[in-house]
Amino acid sequence: MEDNAETLARAIGERVKQERKGRDWTLDQLAEIAGVSRRMVVNVEQGAVNPSIGTLLRLSDALGVGLPALVEPPASRSAKITRSGEGAVLWTGPSGGRGVLVAGTESPDVVELWDWTLAPGERHQSEAHSAGTRELLQVLEGSLTVSVSEEIHVLSMGDALTFFGDVGHAYSNDSQQRTRFTLTVLEPGVGAAHRTETPNA
Template identity: 60%
Template sequence: MDESIASLASAIGSRVKQERQARRWTLDQLAEAAGVSRRMIINVEQATMNPSVGTLLRISDALGVGLPDLVQSPESKAVKVIRKGEGAVLWSSESGGRGVLVAGTEPPEVVELWDWILGPGDKHASEPHTPGTKELLQVQEGTVAVTAADQTVALEAGDSITFPGDVAHSYANNTTEPARFSLAVFERGVGSPHREAGNE
C-alpha cells in the first residue's frame, strides 16, 4: 500500500473500531450484521488491507452510519471543505481509473458525491445498495456504459442518467480513451429503525 492508501485504511480502521465499540459490539456481532467474515472486520480495523467499496458499504450500513462518515474526519462544522486531491480514493485500476469520494452528508439522509475516472476497458460492478437508494450520474469526458435494472445505456460527455442504486449496477468504459463522470448517491434513513427493519 502506498502512503495515501495506508493513511486512508488506518483512518477507516480507527473509525470502524470506534463505531463498533460505541455500540458495545464484538467483532463477531459486527461481522454478522454486515454479512462479512470476522477476519475481514479484523483486517479493516487493523488497516492490513484496502477493503472494496462493497465491503465498506456493508460495514457502514451495519453500523448505521453513511460511507462518508467512515472515510472522512468527523467534524461538527456546518460547512465542510474538501480541497482538490483530498478525497478518499476507494477504487482504482491498473489502467489509471479511480473512484474518489469527494464529499458526503451525515445520516439519516446520506448523499455521496463521487468523481470517477475509468481507464480504457475499465469496469466497476456494484452490488445493490440498501432499498430506496438512488444514483445520479453525469459524464464529463468520454463514453460511459451504465447498466442497471437489466438495461445498459451508453452515455457521452454531457449526458446524464438517474437510476435505482438498490439493484446490481455497473459503470464501464468500453473505449480506448479515458472517461470521467460525476456520481451522486442518495440513501434514505441511514441508521434509522425503519431502514434496519427493511434490511432484515
C-alpha cells in the first residue's frame, strides 16, 4: 500500500512539473495562481508528499487540466479500463476508509468517477470546488450523511443525491457499519479562469 502511494505521489509530481514547465511558469507563479505555498508545489513536484484532494484540485484548475490528468496517463481515443484495485487512492481515512478516483475525462469539461468507502465515524470535508461544479452520488452500502453548506441529507442504501459542489460540503458515516458510495463530479470549464492569465516572470 505504501509503495502504491509513493508511486502515485511521484507520478503526480512528474505531471505537475511537466504541465508547469510546458507553460514556462516558475514554481512561484504556479503557487500564486493555485493559491498554495511554494513549498507545497516543490514537495508535490518532488513526490515528497501525498497532497490532499483540495490541493490537487487547486493545482489542476490552475494548470487548466483537471484532476484526472494529474493522476492518470494522457487519454487516447481507445477505451480505457481501470481494473478493480487499480484506481488512484487520493484520500485515506483514519479507520481505513478510501476515496478512489477510478475514471475521468480531460478538460475543459472534466468528469470524475469515484469509489468511496467510509468506516464508521469517518468524515471527509471538501472545500468548495470551481463555480458550476455538480456532484451526483449513490449509496451502495450502509448509510451516508451529506452536508451541503447548511443543508444535511441522510441517505440509505440505494438513495441518490445531486447537488452543486461549488460550496463547502462533507460526507460522513454516522452509523456503526461501513458505508460505500459511488460519486460523479462534473467540473465545467476547468482552468477557464486562468487561460487568459500570463504570469509575470
